[in-house]
Amino acid sequence: MVNAPDDAQRDSIRYRAMRDIVEQMQDDVPGKFEITKEGIVHDMMAPGRPHELTAARVSRRLEKSMPDEIVAHTGTPDVEGAPEGIMRHPDIMVIAEADMEGQGSFDPRTLIAAVEVVSQSNPDNDWVSKMRDYPLLGVPIYAIFDPRTGTGAVLSEIHPTPEGPRYAIRKDFVYGEDVTIGEWTISTDALPRYA
Known part of the structure; x- marks a missing residue:
């Protein structure tokens, strides 16, 4: 008698398959890949100058005000919550240097904050999907900078809702x-700003 996998096992198998696909395609296909509850997100457009300049300026400004043991990191690796079936790559990760040591993806619960610069080609990824995914991963603060509109928001205070964890405070x-x-x-x- 063979037991059918339960929902958690099916989710884990599905996530592992998506993770394998992303790893295979990452070097050969342009753009950035992330995994959400809905599946693989592929942002085909490489970030442009305004996006990268915003990330650089925000990162530098944060680091000037933070203690030396905290960094506003703009590189790799990804932030991965395998139990949640989510792999994201924030534009800036505010994290203690000590939590960057070791191998593999960063544990999302070690992030102090995730900062995103809204993509011109896929703004819903930052304003909708990541607003849902970061509290699921336990990232306590999510800041969004939107060069399309010259606005942004800082979200904090994760609390439970019927749809899952969400941020309670938005400034x-x-x-x-x-x-x-x-x-x-x-x-x-x-x-x-984007032109």
């Missing part, structure tokens, strides 16, 4: 205002 901002991410306040002056 919107307009470029030019100071914004607080965690314990650190930075300027949003001179952040580029």
Whole structure:
């Protein structure tokens, strides 16, 4: 007698298959791959100059205000919650250097904050999917910078809802205002906009 896999086993098998596909395609197909509850997200467009300049300026501004043992990291690896079936790659990860040691993906619960610069080609990935996925992963703070509109938001305080964990507090901002991410306040002056 063979036992049929339960929902958790099916989810785990499905996630592992998607993870294997992403690993195989990552070097050969342009763009960025992430895994959500709905499946694989492929942003085919490489980030443009305004996106990358925003990430660089926000990262530098954060690091100037943080203690040396905390970094605003803009590189790899991904943030992965295999039990949740989610693999994301934040534009900026606020994380303790000590939590970056070792091999493999970062544990999302070690992140102090995830910061995203909204993609021109797929804004819903940042405003909808990641707003759902980051609290599921246990990332305590999610900040969004949107060069399309010159606005953004900082979300915090994860709380349970019938649809799963969500952020309870949202503080919107307009470029030019100071914004607080965690314990650190930075300027949003001179952040580029998409043309």
